[in-house]
Amino acid sequence: MIVGLLWLLGCQLAGTAIAELTGIPVPGPVVGMLLLFIVLVVRRRDGESDPVIQVGDYFLSHLQLFFVPAGVGVIVYLAFIRDAVAPIVVALLGSWLLGLATVGWVLSLFLRRLSESAGTEGAPGEEIE
Template sequence: MIKGLTWLIGFQLLGEVVVRLLDLTVPGPVAGMLFLFVFLRLRKPAADAPVLRAGSGLLRHLQLFFIPAGVGVVAYLGVLGDDWLPIVVAMVGSWLVGLAVVGWTAVGLERLLGEPRDDQPVGAR
């Protein structure tokens, strides 16, 4: 487990170093996760590799990572109560924009790749 966690922390550190050296606007852990993904796709480790076991162990306890977010919500409950309308409008608006972008992307990819949609009549394919 320690060896796998060392791999995970190492890739996070690599992401931090690359982001700071190149002055990117992406968070270092996200860049490190991308590097880890590329590394794992190229190397294709065995199912019992330490990094995979460490990742699976962390995923089993993923709910613990939501505790800081919950504490933040409770700590800023007064602010949320005062500014509830703009927060709700921003959340619903961003959800609608995200939904529209995903839909437009799916339709665009279907047209680009020439894949028929399921909702088209059989004779129209």
Template sequence: MSFDVPRTRGWAPHVPAALAALTLLLGLQLLGTLLVDLAHLPVPGAVVGLVVLLVVGARFPGFARRAEPAGEPLLKHLQLLFVPPGVGALTQWSAVVGSAGPLALAVGGSFALGLVTAGVVLQRLLRRGRSA
């Protein structure tokens, strides 16, 4: 007896893989939340869950590939995830203006740090490519 799903066009064949991937991501978020609660870490559980995905995925690439069916649609529509913070910033504009200095320093500093990090990584990758 076979329980194979017949091949069809469209989104139907991808539903089981997407549900499994979403379950994996939610499980990692739960694991991250539990680790944060147990260790009293000052970071969100979702961030710890993504770090766990990064570490385990670096060691076992097949594990990270299992998250792709859920991750790709989320990344495809990432701009929608920025709407709530944007609305919050507009409704709390007086607090944003009152904290303009620290906000500008944080945004500028994180931009500079990201730019330097990307440059260092690129240089190392280019150096590695020449030596190979």
């Protein structure tokens, strides 16, 4: 289990170092996750016996504990959140609507291209003009 944890922490450290040294506008842990993905694809070991998979499964079984710091942060900044509730709600609803519209647009584009490649005039159940 220690070996798997060292792999995870090593990839995060390497990702942070790469992000700092290159100056790319991506957080170091994100670069570390990409490095970990590349390492896992290159190594291709057994699923259950791989120490990285064992540590990942352990962390996933205790995922609820990772929400404690976020909950503490909400409690600490509750006065600030109460003062800025309108902009926060607008930002949350706006980003949700924008994400929903983007997914719908991409899906309709995908379905249109899929129907064109299949040689049909429209999507199933769609009336042809």
